[in-house]
Amino acid sequence: MPWKLTPLLLFLAWMAYKCSARARTDLFNVCMDAKHHKIKPGPEDKLHDQCIPWKKNACCSAKVSQELHRDTSSLYNFNWDHCGKMEPACKRHFIQDNCLYECSPNLGPWIQEVNQSWRKERVLNVPLCKEDCQSWWEDCRTSYTCKTNWHKGWNWTSGSNKCPTGTTCGTFEFYFPTPAALCEGLWSHSYKLSNYSRGSGRCIQMWFDPAQGNPNEEVARFYALAMSAGAMPQGIRPLLLCLALILPLWLHD
Template structure:
């Protein structure tokens, strides 16, 4: 549970939540929605992001209500350092996705999210082009 360690002593995050975050199993969201497995370096960034959102005691100001199938609230406009965004995108450039907007474009069913019809799995670098676009579309949107 190394990715959640920064919040270990400052939150009420449960072992189950941190375990699910490290397995990328929260909210029935499939991070590996394309056939090729996500690289370990890319995975670390997504796990750290989940741990931050689930375990940080300081996230309250960015909570907004939503009416989505997977949740009733989300975090919006949370600041992210450009250097963190660049490192995250760099770790994921050769990983695959089928959509540029993870908050809005997936098709949902009882097993979780799936690629939209007629979409094609492509490398992050071809879908997002830049770190800025990646962070705005995957993380912030």
């Protein structure tokens, strides 16, 4: 048996490298397992308007990108104008937010499993660049809403979201007194206000010029490598799974 030890160690070292590499890769250039996402990212030449920045590599289809620009789309039947007409400058941020969520293949490090009827995965605490969050809040301060968490608690009896009984419409600034309150609270902490600025390579940009490339690729790669190197869920567990599959075969031999 000792003569087999060295080949085994070499083989396990090779498999450890392959398994850890696969774990790292799985954290970037991936699509969520959600209601309208594609299984794998790829080119989409006909993406619509604000979703165009993702056309070289997208998790959304052209049809989905078109629906994201409607006031009440068929994707979720969500009405932005639930407290009167939302200001156009404000609505642009929500459309861009939806394009990022539906189209981006660079949110892998923050994807979490969920047990929800309409999706199996979501994002949590995506570090949103502080300028993007600040401008979102500034442009929406004078628009109106009636809730601080738009993920839940709506009245859906009409088929689209209505303000629930007991709530009143007020300005965004009333319901979201700070940029962090808006970006972090709006979608159940899908985003986290980052201390980093656009172009730092450490925060996700909601807005970017596709002619300059997609800056979020670098960001996703940085966090994916960091998580694989230092966190058990992305690094150790895949390796243990690989070893669990390999060792019985070797022992049987």
